[in-house]
Each structure stands twice: as C-alpha cells, then as structure tokens.
Amino acid sequence: MTGPVEPGQYKDVVLFLATAGIIVPLFRRWKISPIIGFLAAGVLLGPYGLGALAGSMPLLGAITIDNPEEVSQLAEFGVVFLLFMIGLELSWERLKRMRRLVFGLGALQVALCLSATAAVTLAMGQPPGTALAIGAALALSSTAIVMPILTEQKRQHSLAGRATFSVLLFQDLAVAPILVTLALMGRKSGETFTASLLTSFAPAVLGLVLLLVIGRLALRPMLRSVAKAKSEELFMAACLLVVIGAGMISALVGLSMPLGAFIAGLLLAETEFRHEVEITIEPFKGLLLGLFFLSVGIGLNLPLLADRPLAILSGAIGLICLNATVVFGLARVFGLQTRAAAETALLLAGGGEFAFVILAQAMDEGIVPRTLGQSVLVASTLSMISIPLLAAVGARLGGRRIAPSEPPAEAEPAEAGSTSAAGARVLVVGYGRVGKLVGEMLRRHEIPWVGADQDPRLVEAGRRAGESIYFGDASRPEFLQRCGLADAPALVVTMDNPEGAEAVVAVARELRKDLTIVARARDARHAQRLYDLGVTDAVPETVEASLQLSEALLVEMGVPMGLIIASIHERRDEFRAALNGPHSLGGRARRYRRGPAA
Numbered sequence: 001m002t003g004p005v006e007p008g009q010y011k012d013v014v015l016f017l018a019t020a021g022i023i024v025p026l027f028r029r030w031k032i033s034p035i036i037g038f039l040a041a042g043v044l045l046g047p048y049g050l051g052a053l054a055g056s057m058p059l060l061g062a063i064t065i066d067n068p069e070e071v072s073q074l075a076e077f078g079v080v081f082l083l084f085m086i087g088l089e090l091s092w093e094r095l096k097r098m099r100r101l102v103f104g105l106g107a108l109q110v111a112l113c114l115s116a117t118a119a120v121t122l123a124m125g126q127p128p129g130t131a132l133a134i135g136a137a138l139a140l141s142s143t144a145i146v147m148p149i150l151t152e153q154k155r156q157h158s159l160a161g162r163a164t165f166s167v168l169l170f171q172d173l174a175v176a177p178i179l180v181t182l183a184l185m186g187r188k189s190g191e192t193f194t195a196s197l198l199t200s201f202a203p204a205v206l207g208l209v210l211l212l213v214i215g216r217l218a219l220r221p222m223l224r225s226v227a228k229a230k231s232e233e234l235f236m237a238a239c240l241l242v243v244i245g246a247g248m249i250s251a252l253v254g255l256s257m258p259l260g261a262f263i264a265g266l267l268l269a270e271t272e273f274r275h276e277v278e279i280t281i282e283p284f285k286g287l288l289l290g291l292f293f294l295s296v297g298i299g300l301n302l303p304l305l306a307d308r309p310l311a312i313l314s315g316a317i318g319l320i321c322l323n324a325t326v327v328f329g330l331a332r333v334f335g336l337q338t339r340a341a342a343e344t345a346l347l348l349a350g351g352g353e354f355a356f357v358i359l360a361q362a363m364d365e366g367i368v369p370r371t372l373g374q375s376v377l378v379a380s381t382l383s384m385i386s387i388p389l390l391a392a393v394g395a396r397l398g399g400r401r402i403a404p405s406e407p408p409a410e411a412e413p414a415e416a417g418s419t420s421a422a423g424a425r426v427l428v429v430g431y432g433r434v435g436k437l438v439g440e441m442l443r444r445h446e447i448p449w450v451g452a453d454q455d456p457r458l459v460e461a462g463r464r465a466g467e468s469i470y471f472g473d474a475s476r477p478e479f480l481q482r483c484g485l486a487d488a489p490a491l492v493v494t495m496d497n498p499e500g501a502e503a504v505v506a507v508a509r510e511l512r513k514d515l516t517i518v519a520r521a522r523d524a525r526h527a528q529r530l531y532d533l534g535v536t537d538a539v540p541e542t543v544e545a546s547l548q549l550s551e552a553l554l555v556e557m558g559v560p561m562g563l564i565i566a567s568i569h570e571r572r573d574e575f576r577a578a579l580n581g582p583h584s585l586g587g588r589a590r591r592y593r594r595g596p597a598a
Contacts, residue, residue: 012065012066012067016294033152035388038294039293039384042297043297043298045065048301049302051065068299071294072295078291078293079144080244080288081284082285083262085285086143087264088274088277090265102167103170105330106166108330109171110170113138113322114135114136118132118134126372129367132185133362134372137355137376140175140351140355141350142350143168143171144289145384146164146387147165148289150391158343159336159340160339160347163340163344164347167344167348171354172256175258175358176256176259179256182362185367203253207250211246211263216267219264219267219268222238222242224460226238227456236280239280239281246263246264256354272459272463272471275472275479275482276470276471296384297385300382304378312378312382315375315379316379316386320386327344328342342397343394346390347387356377359377360373424487424489425449425487426442426449426450426488426489427449427450427490429452429504430451432455432495434520435492451468452471452472454471454472475503481511485508488515491518493519498529501520502530505519517536520539521538521539522541527540
C-alpha cells in the first residue's frame with residue numbers, strides 16, 4: 001500500500017497548471033503571444049525571482065518552483081513533441097523539394113554563424129575548443145519559439161516562413177553531429193585527428209538507419225491494428241509510444257531525442273493516420289511547450305545578470321546583430337526579396353533551446369568553463385525572450401499575411417492532403433460503397449478530392465487503390481480543418497450512420513457558412529433533419545430508389561425518355577422544396593439536379 005500523499009511533491013506541477021490556466025487566456029485576450037507569459041512566469045516563479053526572497057518571506061515558498069532541474073528534464077519533451085509535429089507536416093517528397101533551402105541556406109547559416117561567433121570568442125582570449133563549443137551553441141535558433149509564432153501569425157507558408165523553417169530544420173539535424181563532436185573533444189583532448197575518430201559516428205549512423213527501417217516496417221501496421229480496436233485511449237497511448245519511443249531510440253545511439261521524433265513524424269506523414277495523430281498529439285505538444293518556455297525563464301540567472309549587466313547585455317545584443325546580419329546576407333544570395341530576407345533574419349536572430357543542451361555538455365566535458373558557460377546561457381536566454389518582439393517587427397517588414405484561401409508566393413506543388421489553396425480539394429467523408437463511387441465520378445471529371453473514414457479497413461483499401469484517404473473522426477472540427485475544409489469547394493457526406501452524418505454536417509456548417517454540403521440521407525425524415533442543420537442538398541436513399549423504379553417502369557411501358565427525365569426532375573424538385581420549406585437555400589440547391597443514382 002502506498003504511503004500518504006505529500007502535497008509538496010506536486011507543488012511544481014500545480015504551479016505550472018495554474019500558470020497555464022491564467023496566462024494563456026489572459027495573453028490571448030491581450031493579443032500577446034503566450035510565449036512571453038510563460039517566459040515571464042518562469043523568471044518570476046524561479047529560484048532567481050520570488051524564490052530568492054523565500055528565505056526571508058517563507059510564504060513566497062508556496063508559489064515558487066522548488067525543483068527547476070526536474071522541470072527542465074520534463075520540459076525537454078516539449079521540443080521532442082514539437083519536432084514530431086513538424087515532421088508530420090512534411091513528407092519525404094516535400095523535404096526533397098526543399099533541399100536547396102535546407103542544405104544550402106541552412107548549412108551555410110550554421111557554418112557562418114558558428115565561425116563568426118567562434119572568431120569573436122577567440123579574439124576575447126578563449127581557447128579554440130571553447131570558442132567552437134560556444135559558436136555551435138549560439139549558431140542555432142529556437143524552433144520551439146519561432147515555429148509557433150509563425151503559425152500564430154499565419155506566415156508559415158510565406159516565402160520568409162518557408163526559408164525560416166528550412167534553416168531551423170537543418171539546425172535540428174546539426175544538433176546530433178555537434179553533440180558527438182563535443183563528446184569526442186572531451187575524451188580526445190590533446191590528441192591529433194585520426195581516421196579512427198570517424199568510427200565514433202558509426203553508432204549514430206546505424207541508429208538512424210535502424211530507426212528508419214523499423215519506422216517503415218512497423219509504424220503503419222501498429223497504428224492500423226490499434227485503429228481496428230476503435231479505442232481513443234489505446235490510439236492515444238500508441239501515439240505517445242511512437243513519439244517517446246522514437247526519441248528514446250535516437251538518444252540511445254547518441255542522437256538527439258527531437259531528431260528521432262522528427263524522423264518518426266516524417267514516416268507517419270506518408271500514412272493515412274497523419275491527421276488523427278496530429279489531433280491526438282497537439283494537446284501534449286502545447287502543454288509541454290508551455291512547460292519548456294517556463295523552464296527557460298526559470299534558468300535566467302538574474303544575480304549573474306546583475307553582477308555583469310554590461311557584458312551579458314552586450315553579448316545578447318551582439319548575438320542578435322551577428323545572426324541577423326549573416327542570415328540577411330545569405331537570404332539575399334539565395335534569392336529572397338529584401339522584405340522576406342529581413343523577416344527571416346529577425347526570426348532567426350535569437351538563440352535557441354539547444355544552446356542549453358550543447359553548453360551543458362560542453363561544461364560537463366570541461367571544454368567550456370562553468371562561469372563563462374553560465375554567462376553565455378543568460379545572454380542566449382535574453383535573446384530568446386526578444387524573439388517574439390523581433391518576429392512582430394519582421395511581420396511588419398514582411399508585409400501582409402497569407403490568407404487561408406490564397407496561395408503563397410512561389411508556392412510548391414500541391415501534395416495529397418494539402419490545405420493550401422493550390423491543393424484545395426472536395427472533401428468526401430465516408431469511403432464505403434457510396435463514397436467510393438462519388439470519388440470515381442469526381443476523378444472522371446478531373447475534380448481533386450480527399451476522403452476520410454473511421455474504418456481502417458476501408459481506409460487501407462482506398463490507400464492501396466492510390467486514393468488520398470485519411471483515418472479519423474470527421475465530426476471533430478480539428479480533423480476537418482486538417483483535411484483542408486478551409487479551402488474545400490464542397491463537402492460530401494456519404495456515411496450510412498445518420499447520427500454521425502448529422503454531427504459532421506453540424507460541425508462543417510459551423511466552421512464554413514458558405515460551404516456547399518451535399519449529404520446522403522437514409523429517408524425523408526433524416527433528410528429533413530439534415531436540411532435543418534444547413535446542408536445544401538440531401539439525397540434520401542428511399543426517395544431515389546422510388547424514382548429509379550418509376551423511371552425503369554415508365555421506360556418499359558414506352559413513355560418517351562425526354563418526358564420521363566423531365567417528370568423525374570420535376571418530382572425531385574418538388575420533394576426537395578417540400579423538405580427545404582423555410583430553410584430553402586434557393587437556387588444553389590437546384591444546381592445539383594441528379595440523374596439515376598449509382
């Protein structure tokens with residue numbers, strides 16, 4: 001039997017949850033990024049804020065963080081989940097198309113910023129190993145701060161947004177080699193470089209290959225098996241296992257946990273479970289990222305800042321100016337216009353979360369003196385706190401945001417499931433017998449479409465046939481939005497479950513007042529309910545079967561086909577008008593004159 005609960009053991013968790021419950025709605029009401037609130041709360045609740053006064057004022061101990069190390073360890077999962085979600089938004093094909101920016105602009109940015117920072121550190125009298133470690137730590141920007149800001153500003157698809165993401169992606173890929181190099185520098189200090197040192201990278205390379213092979217072979221079958229159980233809890237557990245498991249495998253072979261999670265996301269981006277996994281993981285990512293920002297604020301050593309204000313503030317300002325200058329120049333070389341280049345430079349000017357990881361290892365290995373490392377971390381933290389302000393300035397320089405229905409400049413070719421305007425598709429909910437026929441008719445008329453269904457067997461069959469079908473619950477607004485509802489020209493609901501069809505129609509109409517919605521109805525009464533919920537047109541199975549029987553009978557009796565078609569259309573319009581009544585949507589419904597149903 002467990003012992004009595006100690007309230008103090010959960011105080012930090014309660015403080016974080018209370019902070020999230022207060023800060024997020026408050027800052028959203030003020031139209032300020034919650035990131036600023038979490039950073040400020042971390043400073044206030046940390047050992048260098050109110051915690052420093054807890055000795056003289058014991059009551060303050062109840063509202064301060066007691067174990068910042070434990071909070072920091074848990075907060076690292078925020079970056080892991082963020083990289084996983086970024087991987088889900090990509091695909092191998094899209095990554096291939098972005099290779100010029102990722103491996104060109106991104107690689108040059110890391111190399112030049114690292115070299116410039118290392119040169120400044122060398123000029124200040126530090127040894128080469130220390131200079132390289134500090135340069136590597138400060139050359140990386142904050143994915144955890146920049147990407148949510150771009151998403152919130154709806155600028156992730158702008159030219160500056162895509163360039164920024166490409167650079168951040170290469171930076172994330174560079175973390176593992178940097179950490180391995182630091183470990184080698186710590187163990188091999190004083191030795192000359194030999195080819196045998198390259199073998200130290202072998203476990204990381206083998207681990208990366210193993211992660212890719214296991215992911216390719218096991219991820220889709222595992223999620224398919226879990227989906228067949230039709231348990232949301234089990235599916236959530238499987239998603240968490242994928243994220244954390246991939247991160248742990250990556251860490252065990254010497255790579256970073258975020259890199260492993262990113263690879264898992266890339267692998268899942270090609271599957272039918274992509275959107276359902278995104279919805280399942282999103283709450284965990286948001287909560288853990290808030291904890292991450294809180295931990296960054298906690299780590300701001302205010303006494304050190306008070307002791308050396310000039311050196312640390314000048315270091316933070318110098319870091320921002322140096323990174324911004326290098327990125328702006330490279331962006332112009334790679335063809336970005338001046339405004340987009342300036343926005344990219346400001347977004348990438350600050351330090352990043354991996355500075356804490358890199359400098360912590362460098363200090364543990366004895367490469368960077370602890371006092372110097374702490375000062376650099378404080379300067380990096382200050383630059384991170386300034387990122388939201390820099391991003392706001394960059395957004396003004398970059399011009400108007402990209403509207404949901406507007407293709408970004410130099411837009412990439414649309415891919416399956418894309419939600420950009422270039423990839424706008426009719427959304428077909430339900431891929432059974434009726435949904436499959438609807439999809440075939442849309443394809444015959446060269447109308448692009450994407451499907452969704454909760455039956456993993458139907459989804460698997462559609463995928464094998466080469467269709468863009470996703471597994472998930474279309475009655476959830478998040479799922480519909482991720483399937484491209486914002487840009488979809490029409491929604492077709494072919495589900496044979498009346499309650500499920502009504503739920504989908506209600507949610508879709510709430511999200512899009514102007515959307516054309518055509519729904520399958522079981523009978524006249526069900527059609528009436530669908531019209532009440534706002535469908536453009538409802539197709540009752542019983543009525544259509546009766547009309548088809550009448551048509552076949554009249555043909556056999558020798559009635560001219562023209563008269564038959566006219567009478568069938570007239571009766572159908574009479575029936576639709578009777579159902580619509582005061583809810584009639586006018587002429588728009590009459591555009592959907594149907595011939596014999598499939």
